Amino acid sequence: MSALKSIVIGCGSMGNNQANILQSLDEYELVAVVDIFEEAAKKTGEKLGVPWSCNLEHVLNEYDIDVVAICSSNKGHAEACICAARHQVKAVYCEKPMAINLGEAKEMRATCEEHGVILIINHQRRIGEDMRAMKKAIDDGLIGEIIRIRTDNGGDILSDGTHGIDSMCYLANDAEVKSVTGLVHRKNYNDSDDEASGYEKGNGYRFGHAIEDGGVGFIEFANGIRGEVYCGDMVLKRTAYQCYEVTGTKGRLWRVGDYGRTGGCNVFIDDGNDDSYDIQKNIGDDKWMYRPRNNTWRPLIDDLAGKENGIEKSYKILADCLKTGATHPMSGNIGYTDMEIVMAIYESARLGHAVALPLQQNDFPLDLMIAEQQLQTNKVQ
Ligand SMILES: NC(=O)c1ccc[n+]([C@@H]2O[C@H](COP(=O)([O-])OP(=O)(O)OC[C@H]3O[C@@H](n4cnc5c(N)ncnc54)[C@H](O)[C@@H]3O)[C@@H](O)[C@H]2O)c1
Known part of the structure; x- marks a missing residue:
């Protein structure tokens, strides 16, 4: 070709x-x-x-x-x-x-x-070596049944949270999403969308649209996994750009920010062994309480630094897909689901209750909240 x-x-x-x-x-x-x-x-x-x-x-x-x-x-x-x-x-x-x-x-x-x-x-992160290693650990049953996936993302939900949401969906086996519950807050009231004054990060607008200062989303996957997304100033303090914690019935995975990309391993597993976790009988057989021991974390994979360029890899996959007709792992359908989840976080924040997917709202709910002056009443004093 x-x-x-x-x-x-x-x-x-x-x-x-x-x-x-x-x-x-x-x-x-x-x-x-x-x-x-x-x-x-x-x-x-x-x-x-x-x-x-x-x-x-x-x-x-x-x-x-x-x-x-x-x-x-x-x-x-x-x-x-x-x-x-x-x-x-x-x-x-x-x-x-x-x-x-x-x-x-x-x-x-x-x-x-x-x-x-x-x-x-x-969303090239989903095909990265770190994500694939975490998914394999999950698929191999190393941490048991997955209960929760949590991601912290520096930045706004639309531009940065979308990466965390997409990778979370990958780890959750791209399971159907039943509902989304969200909260957002916005401290900045420079509501001009004039390009000259508005597009800078920190000025209430970025990349040509409004942004919030902080947001949180809870995602109910049909396979029973609960997703948690934290963005902007709602992330854990001192967290690097992006973090993932996966909790299973037998252990945990922790992708500790992005620093591993410039040196050192950044994905850890606490899978312990039979005596590192326990089912607490006193709370019932259908419930569980994962109990880590001290010092059970170990690197899941060796140093990730500089091993691959996700975007380059993705373009190579695209060239193959065009030859063979195979579906690309970052297809528009997956991207659409990510958008639905992102928008459902805003829509839930706007309505004040959980929203079911498929989402009906076609407009950007943050714009609607700004127009309705809904966020002003939430101002942090
Ligand atoms: N996948 C990732 O990891 C990743 C990382 C960074 C940025 N991005 C995305 O890449 C995009 C660009 O980000 P950036 O950091 O390069 O931004 P940037 O501001 O550096 O560059 C954007 C460029 O687009 C141009 N532009 C704006 N509107 C246009 C239009 N309608 N037609 C043609 N050109 C137009 C601007 O003049 C500017 O030169 C954003 O959507 C961002 O979310 C993705």
Whole structure:
């Protein structure tokens, strides 16, 4: 198969990262880069020696493009995806979060389906060596039946929590989600969505949409697992960017932040042995109380540092999928479920009760809460 003709939309840090990856892989040919800001497009295009443009439509009309990488701000994902799908590209590789509301995500999925376009949402963490090792430990029964998966994510629910939610779903075997209960709070009242004043992190807006300061979500999976997501200022203090704790009836897994990526192992297991846990008979046979001993944690895998680049790996998988027709592990359907969970956290916070999936709300509930001045009354004094 000849190299897949590709373009990158959005020439910021992720766009440059993906453009470099596409240029480095034999399976792909980087044909052009696109950004709404001329300066950004020109800088990246000239650096990489490829044509640049501010007009996606023109680029799609001019070249016969196979793969479109969407690395623009979250606000532009849906428009770019729908435009690319209508031009009958083979695959859209869209950065997370899929979109900024569920209505957009539905339209992206439907347009790709209609035109036979493969849609990938870039939650590359789920195919990382750490996640696969944790999943294998779970599947091998090393920590018994899974009761709870908890994840801490620095940042907002939409941009950062989405990674934690996606990896949590992977560890929970992508089981159906029955309901979601959420809480969010927002201390910042600069509610302008004017780009010049608003898009900076910490200013109430980021990547072209409103954000909260902190959020918590509880997810009820149909297989009995309870998911807990903590974001922004609700994460455990001094936690690195992303943490996972998995509790089973016989042990625990702990992915201790991201520091392992720059040195040292960051995934630990406490699987003990027969005398490291116990069923407490006094609370009934159907209940359990996991009792760890001191010093039972050990590394699950050796040093993870620098072993693989998840995005590069994912692009290689995509090239194979296009050859064989196999389904990519980061498919649009999985990305859509992640979006539903993210949006259900906000919707639950808005309504004040748990919400069942499938979610009906197509708008961004945080916008609705801001418009209704709902969050102002929650202001921390
Ligand atoms: N998967 C990951 O681990 C990961 C990590 C970082 C960022 N991201 C995602 O990547 C995307 C970009 O993040 P970033 O850190 O590179 O941001 P950035 O601000 O550095 O770059 C975004 C670029 O997109 C351009 N842009 C904005 N709207 C556009 C539009 N409608 N059409 C074309 N270009 C447009 C901007 O001019 C800017 O150059 C975001 O969606 C973010 O969530 C994912």
